[in-house]
Amino acid sequence: xxxxxxxxxxxxxxxxxxxxxxxxxxxxxxxxxxxxxxxxxxxxxxxxxxxxxxxxxxxxxxxxxxxxxxxxxxxxxxxxxxxxxxxxxxxxxxxxxxxxxxxxxxxxxxxxxxxxxxxxxxxxxxxxxxxxxxxxxxxxxxxxxxxxxxxxxxxxxxxxxxxxxxxxxxxxxxxxxxxxxxxxxxxxxxxxxxxxxxxxxxxxxxxxxxxxxxxxxxxxxxxxxxxxxxxxxxxxxxxx
Ligand SMILES: O=C(O)c1ccccc1NCC(=O)[C@H](O)[C@H](O)COP(=O)(O)O
Numbered sequence: 177x178x179x180x181x182x183x184x185x186x187x188x189x190x191x192x193x194x195x196x197x198x199x200x201x202x203x204x205x206x207x208x209x210x211x212x213x214x215x216x217x218x219x220x221x222x223x224x225x226x227x228x229x230x231x232x233x234x235x236x237x238x239x240x241x242x243x244x245x246x247x248x249x250x251x252x253x254x255x256x257x258x259x260x261x262x263x264x265x266x267x268x269x270x271x272x273x274x275x276x277x278x279x280x281x282x283x284x285x286x287x288x289x290x291x292x293x294x295x296x297x298x299x300x301x302x303x304x305x306x307x308x309x310x311x312x313x314x315x316x317x318x319x320x321x322x323x324x325x326x327x328x329x330x331x332x333x334x335x336x337x338x339x340x341x342x343x344x345x346x347x348x349x350x351x352x353x354x355x356x357x358x359x360x361x362x363x364x365x366x367x368x369x370x371x372x373x374x375x376x377x378x379x380x381x382x383x384x385x386x387x388x389x390x391x392x393x394x395x396x397x398x399x400x401x402x403x404x405x406x407x408x409x410x411x412x413x414x415x416x
Pocket of ligand 1 (some may be wrong): 277328384
């Protein structure tokens with residue numbers, strides 16, 4: 177059982193991210209309080225919230241606690257988590273899911289961390305960029321498998337290759353996950369809707385939402401592109 181996966185599968189397939197800085201040093205919060213950004217995500221219909229605590233993106237562990245205190249939605253911690261005590265800290269600070277970056281961990285560390293996360297009731301959110309990483313994944317059926325469209329090894333300074341998500345989806349599904357996610361570099365609501373139509377059950381959105389003037393408008397464009405009627409436009413029928 178995973179609150180993170182259940183929330184994504186039951187609701188809008190959007191994980192909305194709090195990240196202080198872009199890889200190029202741009203201030204993405206623009207002076208807004210964390211709680212205000214998180215509230216705008218919840219109001220716009222996020223199913224889950226992600227928070228980047230890595231310091232190269234301006235994050236801190238305390239930012240996780242701040243985000244978790246501001247929402248009842250399941251929270252993903254994005255950082256380079258490499259040890260079991262990192263998992264304990266994540267849980268204690270309020271995370272429901274933890275990022276494990278397959279390309280940066282040995283197979284045995286990844287297995288230990290997936291096991292450790294599950295034992296603590298945390299959902300392993302395993303990020304992959306190659307088919308070989310997917311094939312080597314332990315306990316894939318208990319993990320979210322996220323295809324990262326950007327390259328973390330070069331600090332995600334690239335624009336992102338959304339074709340990677342398309343190419344890798346059959347391999348990700350074959351691994352047995354209930355919840356394939358496409359992450360990073362998704363700038364356009366129509367492209368986001370296309371990824372969902374191809375079979376992704378979750379999208380991780382950071383920069384595009386943090387830069388959007390109005391998150392609700394972005395989501396409404398996404399809903400329209402997906403063929404969903406935005407809640408605000410459903411006519412209220414008063415009986416009798
Ligand atoms: O991807 C990682 O391995 C990673 C590790 C530590 C901190 C952050 C990490 N990734 C950050 C991201 O992948 C992006 O912030 C996230 O996917 C949203 O991307 P974007 O929509 O392009 O801002």
